[in-house]
Amino acid sequence: MTQSTASPPSEPAAATVERGTPSEVFGAFLKLGLTSFGGPIAHLGYFRDELVVRRKWITEAGYADLVALCQFLPGPASSQVGFALGLLRGGPLGALAAWTAFTLPSAALLVVFAFAATALDGPVATGLLHGLKAVAVAVVAQAVWGMARSLTPDRPRAGIALAAVIIVVVAAGSAGQVAAILVGALAGLILCRQGPAVESSHLSFRVPRRVGMICLLVFFLLLFGLPILAVVLEAQGLSLADAFFRAGALVFGGGHVVLPLLQTEVVAPGWVTNDAFLAGYGAAQAVPGPLFTFAAYLGAVMGSVPNGIAGAAIALIAIFTPGLLLLVGVLPFWDRFRKRPFAQAAMRGANAAVVGILGSALYNPVWTSAILSPYDFALALAGFLLLVVWRAPPWIVVLVMALGGAGLALA
Template sequence: MAGQSSVECSVQNSSASPAQPGEPNEATRTAVSGTPGEVLRTFLKLGLTSFGGPVAHLGYFRDELVVRRKWIDETGYADLVALCQFLPGPASSQVGYALGLLRGGPLGGLAAWCAFTLPSALLLVLFALGATVFSGPIGSGLIHGLKLVAVAVVAQAVWGMARSLAPDKPRAGIALGAVLVVVFFPGSLGQIAAILAGGLTGVWLCRDAATIQPGHLTFSVSRPVGFVALALFFVLLAGLPLAATATGAHGVALLDAFYRSGALVFGGGHVVLPLLEVAVVQPGWISPGAFLAGYGAAQAVPGPLFTFAAYLGAAMTPLPNGLAGAAICLAAIFLPGLLLVTGALPFWNAFRTRPLAQAAMRGTNAAVVGILASALYSPVWTSAILDARDFAVALVGFALLTIWKAPPWIVVLMTAASGIGLALL
């Protein structure tokens, strides 16, 4: 067939086959509305069981919300992931917030953020107030078991997304190219470069005039609200340092330090730690030892690593600290990322339905698969698989997720218990 490269890139792959009788098609999947209560319950489950960092969180979201609940189709989900990878802030939390907006409107977005974030934040505040649950061989075994969970979850996500988003030669090539870019240019800049290169290559290889239009994603955010959110992001970024200097109040200084940390980091997760170290250790607000202890505890709790800010706010010496400090730091570090997502989403549907934009997004979606595959090796695999026993535990978890379709929380419990058992042997 003429134009084979572009035809191979059509979205008419196995994941976009015609709906069976009684099954929602792509358009209705992406437009079905829910309630804030449903969003709260769903994300509370994810907030209690999503271990392993931002890459693993995207795998948990995909399994629960794309595969099981069908809140959004595979392509729409990958589009959101690509968008949030472009924006500063915690990518997995931004994706969760956007999915909450999609399902339950503004209250749904707030419910998704609260339910996914507060469980780990509360655990880290308890740790800051004196809990020592994660010390000793049992604690270290638990942490290692949770790292093995991440291997199984991310491997499942790579497998499933590769079949849907890189099923043909052009997109498979884009995914492999993204792996090479991320490997040779590590860090958030390499990820952004891979997504940009994937989009440009998609425009070249994945154009097809007969492409099926994706379903409309309804985010319940108007363009004026989007403009206000973007303006507020920049006003706070420029104004908080001035306010901190003018008032000399430690509470305003906290807002400034943590807002800046959340606004200037791409990719989130571990990337924010150097910024936080500069913000709180160098001024003497918290000791280096306490900082590292909190970082270790953050590895053992579910949810986003940005909740490390709650520990820092609770554990630091100057007032406000304790619960008040935790609340200030937690809100300040997440606010810029959520403002940016709110500002970008009103323009998302108009952009994503244009033919060239669709071709670019098929390329960026394939690049996201490559980025996820690279992360499966480092840091997920390299930090978790230390010997053959670790490989066996992670393989069993992967098989339970992909073959037996076991709920992720069961795999979390089983793998965490296996980590403790291996530590005690």
Template sequence: MSGPSFRASDAGDTSQPVAAGGPGEVFRAFLKLGLTSFGGPIAHLGYFRDELVLRRRWIDETGYADLVALCQFLPGPASSQVGFALGLLRGGPLGALAAWCAFTLPSAALLILFALGASAFGGPAGTGLIHGLKLVAVAVVAQAVWGMARSLTPDKPRAAIALICVLVVVFAVGAPGQIAAILLGGLLGVWLCRVRPVASPSYLAFPITRRAGLLSLTLFFLLLAGLPLLSAMSGRHGVALFDVFYRAGALVFGGGHVVLPLLEAAVVQPGWIDADAFLAGYGAAQAVPGPLFSFAAFLGTAMTPWPNGVIGAAICLVAIFAPGLLLVTGALPFWNALRNRPLAQAAMRGANAAVVGILATALYDPVWTSAVQNPRDFAVALIGFALLTVWKTPPWIVVLLTAASGVGLALV
């Protein structure tokens, strides 16, 4: 591996990443992803890889895996952080904002409509649709595991690291296990992956200075410490709302599913929303594309105290995403310097192998276990996987076909 080489296909062809674009291109690409990326954060990483790494060639495979590993370390929604970083890389600060808006707002708008009473997911057809979307996630994650394993675990040491990290995640459940797996993968990489000639990774030209990065980190900690004080002093519900959702986004590793108990304690126990509405909204969040953190838009709309409705949704949505985006903005200016150090390169090889192990484990639980319940489900998921990997079918077509299959199976 040398220079900014890029794996253009699973067959191993390489080409140079294409030249930088602009915010408009970023918005269009992420709007497509925001409308079609079903299945949660692990599936989102698979969609990103297919659309932005393999098809559009915005970044090479190694650089993408490095970003995934970095965002797995940070609190917040990992897939949204990766998307934000890719938007920043491709289109600058406006590109980063365009990526976040285009990927997040479709699901947020759907959940606001659901909160206002526009639900269309009742009955057998609705249940089948949701189940079909879960089967899409099986195909997408399986494709991501297959492709990334071929690129990032091409030798015995890195394959061994991936398998060891599978065991770590299996026996240490949840976000702590994932973080431990990446740390262990990095340490094993320093030990096992230094025998190869050191190669200079492709330079990721994030248009943000170190000073701006330090300001982002400072703002993150100031808000984390200051919002509870401001909420207590002001007594305003809007400030309390921002504080609750900011802390939820700042203190959670592992994404949307992990934040659920924090949000339940924050909004159900004080009586801002009842438990039945909370669970109904969470169920609807499973049926829409995009990040699960968009569940915050439903809560902000449906809760009783003002501000609620669209204004409440905007407050909750910005608050829950802000800490993760501030953290990744703060880390990125220092990322290239770290990646160019020989020991860091060895550690990242191990960490990238660990990411493959984490993805493989997530393919089984929760993706496979929540979706594949009988041989018919297995057949649908397998067909989706073959369409993606063999026939190179666009993911949005696979989404439509698999969702339709779920509805059909439910009505038979």
């Protein structure tokens, strides 16, 4: 595949993108993977500063179109943008280099934490891990607050979010979450037709339609085939891959939304304890790179084989694969599809439903597992205020709250 951008002479903003090498792409994204703290929105800012402003790999207009595409699709938006930029700059090998360099630093740190956490013992260690669980309360509360303001700004979408909460509470598990998103999309078709007009595209990937169709076919084959194979072959490795693939395929609205999906997939069947789950989620806030690397931690702490390094590798690859397949699959059709009013309306409704799903997860399992006393509430509230009011970097909040948890354990 070769990629370039093209536009009529009257649109100078969409200048031809020069091709680079996979090694150049790897170096640029390794720097980003080691320094990009703060979650997906912050990552997109880092990408813009490094690759649009400084390196000039793509125009501002082209970058805006690319971000719009990746926010429309399920999956980790910042990783999808990085993958697409690598594809644009260095071809398929450049895309692989971008994903690897941006993902591995945080994945490696979380796997190390997984091994260290299992070795910790005593009241101080217990307090540290409980402090990390309180971090999850603060971070998810911040995510719900920010997403509600941007994705449910009117009564129809607020109503869709409330309906999603009810659906998830009544129909527990992944089925309820999928149903909430589908109901949100259908409600959006009826209630959310009003919105800003979509501007013409400034970015065109030369991905053949045949390649896009193959990627979409592989996506659906894995989505529906993995659970069947896991049951027929009774292979825990396939069950693990299926759980993380399904979670990655259904995440709309940012990395934090993966929390309820993963909790359903790994805690409900008893693969990972809820305490270990929330402690790892809290630790994930302290590392750079995509939040989806939380999957590597979960794969490493699985109670059954495969776990450790093998489990981390399976979980990490499985959770990223669906978003990347969908990205390449829709690239040949994106410019035409994004202008259709029904697509815009459905996504407004689905995004509103995502707010409801995440709000439900804020209560259960996050709040119910972490807030066990008034002291826990005070610690979580302090973390929330640090994030929202003082805008402290997430890694500082993680450090403060982990030490606070240790202090409460000794008190």
